[in-house]
Amino acid sequence: MYEKICEILLNYVEEPETGLTPETTFIEDLGMSSLDVMTMVGDLEDEFGVEIETADLRSIFTLQDLVDYLSGKV
Numbered sequence: 001m002y003e004k005i006c007e008i009l010l011n012y013v014e015e016p017e018t019g020l021t022p023e024t025t026f027i028e029d030l031g032m033s034s035l036d037v038m039t040m041v042g043d044l045e046d047e048f049g050v051e052i053e054t055a056d057l058r059s060i061f062t063l064q065d066l067v068d069y070l071s072g073k074v
Contacts, residue, residue, distance in 0.1 A: 001048075001074070002067050008043050009063070012036045022064035048074050 006020050013030045026032045032040070041052050044066075050073040060066050 001071060002063075004047065005044065005063065005067060005070065008040060008047060011043070012040050020063060022062065022067070024063045025061050026063075027061075044070065050074060 009020070009026075009030075013032060013036070016024070016029060024030065026037055037057070041057070044050075045052055048070055050070065052069070052073075056069065060069055
């Protein structure tokens with residue numbers, strides 16, 4: 001799951017020089033806009049067959065947060 005999430009994420013940003021790590025943040029480290037994040041969420045929902053609640057996004061800051069959240073939904 002981690003690898004697939006990274007693959008989808010990299011559709012929206014270039015991989016940072018240090019690579020993606022579980023601690024990578026979407027906005028601060030990768031410079032994603034809120035539109036990028038919402039579009040990525042749609043792709044993740046399609047890929048994993050889940051619905052990500054907008055309210056839940058307020059607690060997802062890092063790649064690991066996203067992996068943990070999706071692991072609990074799938």
